[in-house]
Amino acid sequence: MHVGGHLRDAFLWTVEDREGDVWELSPDTLVEGDHRDQDLTWGRLLGLLWNCMDIVPVDCCQDLDFPQAFTYAQVVRSIKPMATS
Numbered sequence: 859m860h861v862g863g864h865l866r867d868a869f870l871w872t873v874e875d876r877e878g879d880v881w882e883l884s885p886d887t888l889v890e891g892d893h894r895d896q897d898l899t900w901g902r903l904l905g906l907l908w909n910c911m912d913i914v915p916v917d918c919c920q921d922l923d924f925p926q927a928f929t930y931a932q933v934v935r936s937i938k939p940m941a942t943s
Contacts, residue, residue: 860910860911861912861930864891864892864893868891868903871889872890873922874918878921878923884900885904888900901938904937907934909931910930911930912929913927913928
């Protein structure tokens with residue numbers, strides 16, 4: 859599934875802003891951007907990207923210590939359990 863670029867951008871901005879240290883972000887943390895005129899939280903953003911089959915850019919994969927060519931779905935499915943614990 860493909861999701862809007864504004865959501866992928868919000869994810870990339872958050873990773874860049876946190877210098878790759880997103881593992882302990884609370885699901886309630888507000889991130890830059892919005893979706894359908896509502897603020898985005900980290901948990902909501904991860905949920906919206908849950909089935910996204912677009913490829914994460916190489917530099918973001920490197921920042922998060924994931925192999926190249928991982929999809930957003932693969933990345934967020936690894937991050938989300940940490941965000942909800």
